[in-house]
Amino acid sequence: MKYFDYAATCPLDPEAADIFVKASTDYFGNSQSLHETGSTSANLLESCREEFARMLGVDSAGIYFSSGGSESNFLGIMALLSAARKNGNHIITTLAEHSSVFNLMKKLEREGWEVTYLPLDEKGLVDFESFLAAVKEETVLVSIHHGNSEVGTVQPIKKIADFCRDKQIFIHTDCVQTFGKISIAGIAGSVDALSISGHKFYGPKGTGVAYINPRVAWQPFIEGTVHEKGFRPGTVNVPGIAAMTSAAQKVHLTLPEEAKRLKALRSTLLASLSNSKDRFRMFGSEGEEQLPGILGMGIIGVEGQLVLLECNRRGYAISTGTACHTGMLSPAKTMTAMGIEGKAAKEFFRISFGRFTTDKDAEDLGKILADLTVQVSAF
Template sequence: MKYFDYAASCPLDTEAAELYVKAATDYYGNSQSLHDVGHVANTFLENCRKEFSKLLNVETNGIFFTSGGSESNLLGIRALLSAPLKKGKHIVTSMAEHASILHVMKMLETEGYEVTYLPLNTQGQVEVAVFKQVLRDDTILVSIQHANPEIGTLQPILELAALCHQQQVLLHSDCVQSFGKTPIQEVAQAVDALSISGHKFYGPKGTGVAYVNPRVAWKPFLEGTTHEKGFRPGTVNVPGILAMTLAAQKVASSLYEEMDRFTFLRKTFLEELEEVKAQITVYPGQLPGMIGMRIHGVEGQWVMLECNRHGYAISTGTACHTGMLEPSKTMTAIGVKEKSAKEFFRISFGKQTTEKDVRELALLLAKLAQQEVVTELPL
């Protein structure tokens, strides 16, 4: 099986896996235990915290380790809401946020918050002018993802952050899809909180990072929590955090090289589809390793199953959305109607992606687009 779904999850880096096993067997102490074994584990934990602060170029005491992106999103948003800069109950987000964000927003609506869901323009971005218009005197929080998880569009976070800071609005950004794929240090310094997930950059599943700017005087979401300075409950996963940190260091060291390689692979892929360009739509995105597209008249799930039958693993959108009957959130957000929106599928590159595999997948998709029996399938 040729894997083209790295945006959903990555294989665990071999060196990170070896480090995980060694840490779990040799440095197994609870990081909060006061004996020497616990002290060793805590030393490793704090070194990882310092390393992530360097990778993001933020203050160390704002780094908290979690079980992944979804938990980081929940706790990051809750932390900001516990310490608003002004009175109000209005929140702004986008229609195309990850399910973990949208579920939090629905929960907050039951608690009396009012949430404005912004559409995206045809390029897949939040319009800064529209964003400025929806900010109100009672707006206290904004949560806008850095990179769209379906088409790879980068949002204008720096511009949005400037507007938020002018109006004393706290800003959270889901950086799960952007960390390790594009530079995010400027974004990290501009926002009040952000989220990262280890398995998106070859770390272990069940690991993540939340950053909350130390100037935010947040309160624990669950009272009585002691781990991670009260940020989250539960024994800290030191072996997983060590493995995630190593994986993060490795992707950071090869970031620009991989971006160049993915740019080449993307160009190669699109060149192979040139003959059927009238029958497909490829959406623009700034992450070169992610391609969101449609074959006109063909349901994306059928394309995914055909690719799988031929030995290629692709997806019809974010893994947390797969299996649901409604169309892609991103397609809906940019104004693509339901029937066409269900044609969407996503291809994403990673470490093991080769030029040969990219060309062969593109040729398969071109054949699917040209077959009359396929293009006439009912949706």
């Protein structure tokens, strides 16, 4: 099977796997224990914390380890709400957030919070003027993803964060799709909280990072929690964190070269569609506003689910959107957020490139997609 669903999850890096086994064997102590075995684990944990702080360009006091992006989103948002700088009950987010954020917002609405859901423009981007128009005196929090998981657009988080700082509004951003793909150091230094997931950059599943600016005086979500300075309960997964840190170091070191390679793969696939390009819809933006590894598209008149099944039959794994949404009857969140409805929304499918994607794989997939347009026209 040729894998084109790296935006959903990545295979575990072999070196990270080796580190996981070694850490599980040699650093198995509970990092909260006061004996030497526990202290050894605690020292490894703090080394990982320092390393993520270095890669993000932030204070290590703000780095917390979690079970993944969803938990980091949930606890990060709740931490900011527990420390709101001013009185108010208004939150701004988008219609295209990951389910871990979107569902939390719906829960907060039921509890009395007012939430504004911003749409995306035709390129899949948050319009800054629309954002400004949504801000109220009662706005205490903004939560907007950095990289869109379905069409790959990169939101203007730095610009939004600068505005929020001046207005005493907290800002959280989901960086699950962008860490390891583009530099987020400038973003990390501008926001109040962000989220990262280990399995999106070849680390193990069940690992993640939340950053909360140390200046934020947040309160534990569960009172009496002691792990990760009260951020989350449960014994810390030191072996998983060590493996995730190893994977992060590798993608961090190769980031510019890999981004260039992914951009070339994208060009190769699009070039193989050139003879039938009028049958395709392309979603997203260009340049620095676009992650090169994610390509959202659709074949006019063909449901994305059918395209997925046909590709799968031929040995190519693609998707019809974020894995946390797949299987639902409703269209991908980003299509709805962009105002694309009905049959056009259901045509959407996503291709995402990664470490083991070759130029030939991309070219061959493009030929399969082009061939599908011919088959459909024959009926």
